[in-house]
Amino acid sequence: MLDTYTLANLKGVGDKQLEKLHKLGLFSVQDLLFHLPLRYQDKTRLTPLSDIFIGQEAQVEGEIFSQQLTRGRKNSLLVKLHSADGGLLTLRFFHFHFRQAQQFVRGKTLRVFGEVRSGPNGYEMVHPAYQFIDPQDPPPLEQTLTPTYPTTEGFGQASLLKLIKQALVLLKQYPLDELLPKEQALAHQLPGLNRALFILHAPQPDDDLHLIKQFKHPAQQRLILEELISHQIGLQQLRQLEKSRLAPSLPPSRLANSLIASLPFALTHAQQRVLQEIRSDLSRHHPMQRLVQGDVGSGKTVVAALAAIQAAEAGYQVAVMAPTEILAEQHKQAFEEWLQPLGIETAWLNGKMKAAEKRYMLAKIESGEAKVVMGTHALFQEAVNFNQLGLVIIDEQHRFGVHQRLSLQQKGQKIVLEGEAPPTDSPDRDVLPQFKALEETEAQLAQGANEHRKSESNTEMRQNRLSEMHPHQLIMTATPIPRTLAMTAYGDLDLSIIDELPPGRKAIETAVLNNSKRFEVMEHLYAKCQQGVQAYWVCPLIEESELLHAQAAEVTANQFTERWPDLRVGLIHGRLKGEQKALVMDAFKKHELDLLVATTVIEVGVNVPNASLMIIENAERLGLAQLHQLRGRVGRGDKQSHCVLLYQPPLSETGKARLNIMRETTDGFRIAEEDLKIRGPGEILGTRQTGGLQFRIADLRRDAEWIAAAQQAAENIVAHHSALAEALQNRWIGHKIEYQHA
Incomplete structure (x- = not known):
């Protein structure tokens, strides 16, 4: 069996090589087989020198007719080839040894492989692979395409290729088990696993290289589907694990209905639908695991507050966690406004509290007096002990690491003693x-x-x-996540979408202007403020920088006050203390300030309905999601709101596309789809820092079409083929399984 062979069994693998292989995530011979090439080189044919073209990767042969050393800022060795068909090519080497240069003797014949570029004197190849050959007895051409693998420092392509060839020999002797049910591969007309691996490690000249380069070859699709299925199996198992755990059953809330009746606005149909889904979850005896998506201004906060009231009225505590102090402060103000008239005690924690105030808050939390506790990452601290935590609400979850989220959830785990079992009429009693x-x-x-x-x-x-009793968990995000990505990143969660804005909200009009219009925009802003409008001016930097063409927030604030002394200007950025930020924000809310000059710290959580003008400077430096979040700070009242995106030319193609999307639409989900194309899933979800969504072969942007099929197949495998589910997990996730199920 293949699994009895370790990497140490392969020729050429010692302790040092083993360490380097581990850096590549390779721990077994099977791992080697699934370490697929990044690209391929076609050395199975020769291209006549007269037929080459710019951008082509080609293998050619030619005779050396000159060699020279050019001196300048970078010394380079130029070797010129010609062929009988009249073709010409220059080889350029920037890094070379004089003995290497002496080898290029006029009249010798070279076989060369590289990318054709345009040079000062015609076609060039820079640092190509080459070998001297005897034109009367040339070496045979390669029989298969030559793979190029991901590697690491000190472990070159040749060494890795030798090991993979050994692994392929073992694969012929000991084929890997086919773990997908036959109907899955047949339904999509895909090859078997072993054949797919042989094709991808050693494609034949007649294989469709174009399809392989696009990752559309059936052999690649076979592996992509299997990896996505294994990932979905993990999510299905997480979902089952949560449903097997105990949680407090929280009955419908009278106080929540009182709050709804007292609100100066009516809940939208989308809010009512999502609230009903949450209420239903909270009434059950296993933990709610629900993700609520809602575009900026859709009213997620009041839905979260109503869920918190349901838990608090049932005698349990609620933790409300936000990624920034400004957003946490916004939640504090909103929750206190809604909850305190109902007699629900709240508490507040942040990392900059004075010792005495912190001790007071911690005592309120530990005693259970404080029913709803709001804060930032300070809620993770060991000193925070909840009396009876029944619900965890996490805002903008993708900004927290996985371990942080789990540590907060674990604070709510409570031992249930005899007599505290859920009541016999529980609908879930029989399945738990x-x-x-x-x-x-x-x-x-x-x-x-x-x-x-x-x-x-x-x-x-x-x-x-x-x-153990586990708290319910409600996760919110104002960053719309494309459906395919949500199915993959949050497949273990139930998904609710608030896809309706409150009535009366007008679409924000967006303009994109060259930075040369900056002073005209400032004058327009001043005129609007004179008419009672409040405005934001967002700058990417806090201080002036000679390296970046970006106006700093401090400089901009000074420019406004010097030019228009009667304009009431506030300044807010990440270096201000929490109390200072709160004072500035409070003054802006009370309309004691006309203009708030800020860095991107106001990206989420700021809600000032009277503010209807947003200027974002150097908008080309910000991502789509960030631009959308910033623009969402306006358009929260009944006034027509405007957003101006100032950019510093020249714009890259990506920059142009990004700003055009912002001008064309305010639909957060369309913007999220475009953002996925531009940035990729790792950056959107923050998983580059948190360790999630690491695929060997699959790519969520490229392979989105397979996700629904993978999810359906995973449900079938988990339900009917438990042995296959475990084997697939071991094959594709291996040592990560324990982490995934933590």
């Missing part, structure tokens, strides 16, 4: 193994009589009756 275990233990105790209660076995049975 914990309930069955509790019932079995009850029966055993009933049979025991008095002397049995005193025995060691009785003690053991009492310990068996202990079970």
